[in-house]
Amino acid sequence: MQQLAVSHSPTPARVESAVCRGLGRQAATHLVAISSLVARRPGEVVFCEGDDAECVYEVVSGTLRLYKLLPDGRRQITGFPSTGHLLGLAPDGEHVYSAEAVTAVTLCRYPRASFNRLIDSVPGLARRLWAVTSDELRLAQDQLLLLGRKTASEKVASFLLMLADANDDGDEIALPMRRGDIGDYLGLTIETVSRTLTEMKRDRLLALPTSDSARLLDRERLEALAGGAHGASV
Amino acid sequence: MQQLAVSHSPTPARVESAVCRGLGRQAATHLVAISSLVARRPGEVVFCEGDDAECVYEVVSGTLRLYKLLPDGRRQITGFPSTGHLLGLAPDGEHVYSAEAVTAVTLCRYPRASFNRLIDSVPGLARRLWAVTSDELRLAQDQLLLLGRKTASEKVASFLLMLADANDDGDEIALPMRRGDIGDYLGLTIETVSRTLTEMKRDRLLALPTSDSARLLDRERLEALAGGAHGASV
DNA sequence: CGACCGTTTGAGATCCTTCAATACCAGTGG
DNA sequence: CCACTGGTATTGAAGGATCTCAAACGGTCG
Numbered sequence: 453m454q455q456l457a458v459s460h461s462p463t464p465a466r467v468e469s470a471v472c473r474g475l476g477r478q479a480a481t482h483l484v485a486i487s488s489l490v491a492r493r494p495g496e497v498v499f500c501e502g503d504d505a506e507c508v509y510e511v512v513s514g515t516l517r518l519y520k521l522l523p524d525g526r527r528q529i530t531g532f533p534s535t536g537h538l539l540g541l542a543p544d545g546e547h548v549y550s551a552e553a554v555t556a557v558t559l560c561r562y563p564r565a566s567f568n569r570l571i572d573s574v575p576g577l578a579r580r581l582w583a584v585t586s587d588e589l590r591l592a593q594d595q596l597l598l599l600g601r602k603t604a605s606e607k608v609a610s611f612l613l614m615l616a617d618a619n620d621d622g623d624e625i626a627l628p629m630r631r632g633d634i635g636d637y638l639g640l641t642i643e644t645v646s647r648t649l650t651e652m653k654r655d656r657l658l659a660l661p662t663s664d665s666a667r668l669l670d671r672e673r674l675e676a677l678a679g680g681a682h683g684a685s686v
Numbered sequence: 687m688q689q690l691a692v693s694h695s696p697t698p699a700r701v702e703s704a705v706c707r708g709l710g711r712q713a714a715t716h717l718v719a720i721s722s723l724v725a726r727r728p729g730e731v732v733f734c735e736g737d738d739a740e741c742v743y744e745v746v747s748g749t750l751r752l753y754k755l756l757p758d759g760r761r762q763i764t765g766f767p768s769t770g771h772l773l774g775l776a777p778d779g780e781h782v783y784s785a786e787a788v789t790a791v792t793l794c795r796y797p798r799a800s801f802n803r804l805i806d807s808v809p810g811l812a813r814r815l816w817a818v819t820s821d822e823l824r825l826a827q828d829q830l831l832l833l834g835r836k837t838a839s840e841k842v843a844s845f846l847l848m849l850a851d852a853n854d855d856g857d858e859i860a861l862p863m864r865r866g867d868i869g870d871y872l873g874l875t876i877e878t879v880s881r882t883l884t885e886m887k888r889d890r891l892l893a894l895p896t897s898d899s900a901r902l903l904d905r906e907r908l909e910a911l912a913g914g915a916h917g918a919s920v
Numbered sequence: 921c922g923a924c925c926g927t928t929t930g931a932g933a934t935c936c937t938t939c940a941a942t943a944c945c946a947g948t949g950g
Numbered sequence: 951c952c953a954c955t956g957g958t959a960t961t962g963a964a965g966g967a968t969c970t971c972a973a974a975c976g977g978t979c980g
Contacts, residue, residue, distance in 0.1 A: 520831045522913045528831040542820045548827060571813060579805060582816035586776045589819055592826035593783060596753045597762040599833035600873030604968070631927065639834030642967055646928055663927060663977085679756045838936070865959065875937055880960055897944090897959060 482574070486566035492553040499540060500550045507561045511541040514557030515628045519636065522634040529637040530592070532629060534618070538584060543568075555628045596679045599639045601680060608648045609677040612658065616668055623668035631663075716808070720800035726787040726895060733774060734784045741795045743773040748791030749862050752783045753870065763871040764826070768852070772818060777802075780840055789862045833873045836913060840873040842882045843911040846892065857902035865897075 489512070490620050490675060492498055515534045519527050530549055533539060539559075540547055571577050578657065598661055611634065615625045627634075631642045638645065649666075657674055659667045668674060724745070726732055732743065735754060745767050752773070753763045765782055767773060773793075774781055805811050832844055845868065849859045861868075869879045883900075886892050891908055893901045902908060 477702060500776050520827065522831065522835060524913070526835040528834040530827050530830050532896060542824060543817050544820075548824050578812035578816055582812055583777050585819045585823055586778075586814055589823045590776060590782050592823060592830065593754065595830055596764050596826065596833060597756065599830060600762040600870070601756060601760040636834075642927080643929085643970085644968060649967095652927070679758070876959080877938085877961085880937060881936095884960070 463649055474616075482570055483562070486562055486570070488561050490559050490561050492557050492559070494553055494555055494616070496549040496553050498553065498557075498559065499547050500546055502548045505540050505542065505545060505547045506564055507565050508541055508564060509551075510560040511535050511537045511539065512558040512560050515554040516551050516557055517554050517629060517637075518551050520549050527636045528639070529633055530595075531588075532637070539582065541585060554633065571654075604638075604640055604644050604648050605677055606679055607640060608634075608645065608652065609657075609674045610679070611638055612666060612668065613671075613674055613678050616671075623671060625666045625668065627664045627666055715795070716804055720796055720804070722795050724795050725791045726791050726793070728787055728789055730787050732785040732791075732793065733781050733788065735780045735781055738782045739774050739776065739779060740798055742775055742798060742801050743785075744794040745769050745773070745795050746792040749788040750785050750791055751773075751788050751863060751867055751871075752785050753875055755782050759882045761870045762873070763867055764829075766867075766871070775815065775819060788867065800820055838872075838874055838878050838882050839885070841874060842868075842879065842886070843891075843908045844870055844913070846900060846902065847905075847908055847912050850905075857905060859900045859902065861898045861900055 465649075490498075490509075498516065499505075499507075511533050513535055515532055516539070517529050518531045518533065518539070519529045521527050527567070532554065533551075539551055542548055571581065598607055602610065612625060616623060619625060629637075631645050634640075635642045635645045640648075649658075649660060652674075653660055657668075657670050657677075659669055661667065707731045724732075724743075726748075732750065733739075733741075748768055749766055749768045749873050751763050751774070751822075752765045753761050754766065766788065767785075773785055776782055805815065832841055836844065846859060849861070850857060853859060863871075865876045865879050868874075872879065883892075883894060886908075887894055891902075891904050891911075893903055895901065
């Protein structure tokens with residue numbers, strides 16, 4: 453996990469994240485000192501690609517979408533970060549993607565300058581951030597395989613299994629994002645996503661109690677469909 | 687840049703890489719001490735996805751392809767690392783992609799255990815590796831946009847511009863990889879790559895003196911075709 | 921209820937793939 | 951020197967997966 457957020461609850465010094473515990477009491481206190489909480493409602497923007505990256509964010513609650521745009525408006529969603537994920541971590545000057553709230557979200561915000569000083573002064577933090585970024589890179593490379601070489605059904609199956617693994621609520625999945633978001637994540641259109649889900653429902657691979665939730669009915673066949681590497685190894 | 691390699695030439699203590707200079711003489715000497723050189727001929731494998739990641743590599747010369755496979759053999763190439771790039775950097779246990787030589791290559795190999803100890807003992811190294819990995823992540827995210835949302839022509843234009851930027855030989859580009867490699871990098875077939883290149887030649891966008899080299903004739907139109915983000919910002 | 925927004929479904933068009941043949945190029949042996 | 955061979959690239963024709971355009975459906979909220 454990549455948790456870093458510190459508590460802003462009544463007991464300010466209480467540390468919730470694995471990283472903070474790893475860093476020791478003093479460093480954790482520093483993190484609390486430089487952080488602040490921000491909230492966004494569904495659809496609201498947190499930051500845009502090209503903005504000066506003045507802050508690093510950690511998701512405290514809710515789900516966001518990260519995306520890049522082409523000049524004509526075509527959109528590629530690169531991820532749906534939720535609780536515990538870090539945003540805007542790249543060490544240089546500008547955000548390289550935009551971030552919007554999918555659900556209502558709360559974020560823990562760290563000013564970049566303070567954050568960078570912390571990296572220098574806290575032993576182990578740089579290595580921790582490296583590990584977090586490496587894991588993101590690994591996921592991005594899995595996504596390259598998905599986008600470049602998988603069919604629509606394989607993409608959707610991979611996506612559902614990825615969500616199931618992340619939510620670890622067994623086979624019950626929340627789909628807070630819209631069909632269009634899913635399409636822009638998988639390199640498909642809204643219609644193809646919808647048709648593929650309908651087809652999977654017809655084939656008894658899954659149930660769609662509502663349009664924003666799903667239940668996996670046949671994980672084995674879904675995994676076969678997804679091919680290797682929906683996040684897991686081959 | 688992400689250079690780290692140390693010299694194995696007659697003067698063993700001489701340090702060639704930017705990182706080593708940044709790290710100081712003593713750390714650089716440590717790097718030399720744990721490294722060894724390996725060579726591979728075209729088509730030979732350096733390591734495979736799923737192998738224990740016993741070593742980290744830096745490319746000293748030549749070009750490689752990194753790729754992931756689906757069970758049925760479909761392939762997605764994730765990059766063509768060349769001189770100065772690091773391979774197998776992920777901090778955990780297994781390689782997450784395979785690496786093969788495209789041209790003849792020489793690599794500088796660091797045993798992972800020693801490398802990890804070095805990270806702990808050399809201040810600044812972890813942060814440096816974080817920066818390197820962040821940059822790879824940024825490129826991977828650009829590639830997500832390309833694979834998910836660009837057309838064949840846009841993909842090929844982006845690819846050519848990316849190579850031109852990397853080689854910085856102006857508008858002369860070496861294409862050491864085969865058409866099939868380009869296709870598997872761009873999520874296209876061999877035939878589509880070939881047709882697209884032919885079409886660009888017909889449109890006077892580029893010249894193809896041989897099948898493994900190209901000259902950009904109209905960078906402006908190519909950049910317009912590539913859309914934003916072929917590596918550069920929008 | 922009725923408007924709105926997102927999803928689903930349908931029909932036709934298109935880009936890219938697939939399958940197949942031809943061209944090209946370098947190396948080898950006659 | 952030239953034919954032959956193997957590998958890669960190019961070109962052609964046909965098919966198909968996905969997209970586009972368009973309409974119908976369904977839930978939510980005032």
